[in-house]
Structure formats: structure tokens, C-alpha cells
Amino acid sequence: MNWLKKFMIGRYGSDNLSVFLLILSIILTFASSFARNSVLMTMSYIPLFIALYRMFSKNIQKRSMESYKFAMLVSPIYSRYKRFLSRIRASKTHKYFKCTTCKTNLRVPKGKGKILITCPNCKKEFIKRT
Ligand SMILES: [Zn+2]
Numbered sequence: 605m606n607w608l609k610k611f612m613i614g615r616y617g618s619d620n621l622s623v624f625l626l627i628l629s630i631i632l633t634f635a636s637s638f639a640r641n642s643v644l645m646t647m648s649y650i651p652l653f654i655a656l657y658r659m660f661s662k663n664i665q666k667r668s669m670e671s672y673k674f675a676m677l678v679s680p681i682y683s684r685y686k687r688f689l690s691r692i693r694a695s696k697t698h699k700y701f702k703c704t705t706c707k708t709n710l711r712v713p714k715g716k717g718k719i720l721i722t723c724p725n726c727k728k729e730f731i732k733r734t
Pocket residue numbers: 703704705706707708723724725726727728
């Protein structure tokens with residue numbers, strides 16, 4: 605493995621974008637073999653070669669910039685996904701409401717019967733069953 609370490613000196617290596625491209629390539633490969641589509645099979649090599657090019661690239665600054673742009677593109681999707689997961693986890697103990705005036709998401713404990721909910725944002729009060 606020493607030769608690999610020597611070979612990778614000064615090269616960019618792997619990052620989240622490269623991993624994403626490799627996963628995309630694997631998905632396209634499976635999809636093409638499932639659909640028996642040779643065009644899709646050829647297309648599945650494109651993200652693979654881009655990922656390999658990025659890993660062995662010596663232009664580290666440019667690759668870092670690409671990685672940063674990818675992170676900026678993905679972060680809203682990822683944060684929405686994280687919020688969705690935390691809502692599912694909390695669904696046994698909490699109930700979610702949307703404020704009728706300012707549309708703020710409100711989280712209240714479940715199983716308390718009819719309660720008066722005050723929106724912390726606009727101070728609007730409404731009664732809901734939890
Ligand atoms: Zn409100």
C-alpha cells in the first residue's frame with residue numbers, strides 16, 4: 605500500500621461529491637442491467653470516470669470549489685430530510701401544528717387532551733386536541 609500512498613501525494617482524493625458520483629454510477633449500472641438498456645449502461649460510466657478524474661486530480665483548489673458547490677446544493681435537501689426524520693422519531697411523544705396566522709411549525713406534547721397553544725412567534729392563541 606506504500607506505492608498507493610506515494611501515488612496519492614499531491615492529489616485530491618475522495619470527498620462527498622466523488623462518493624455521490626460513485627453511488628450514482630452503481631445505481632445506473634443496476635438500472636441498466638435490470639432494464640437491459642445498453643445506452644444507460646454506457647451512461648453509467650460517465651459519473652464513474654468523473655469521480656476517478658476528481659480523485660486523481662492535482663488541481664486541489666478547483667476540486668475543493670466543486671465540492672463546496674455540491675455541499676451548498678445538497679444542504680437544503682439534507683436539512684429537510686433530517687427535519688423529516690426527527691419528526692418521525694418525535695411523532696410518538698409530540699404533535700405538530702402550524703400556526704394559523706404566521707405558519708410557524710409548533711411542537712406540543714402528545715396526550716394532554718385539549719390545550720391552549722400560544723404561538724411563540726406571533727402570540728396568537730388557539731385550542732387544539734393533542
Ligand atoms: Zn404564529
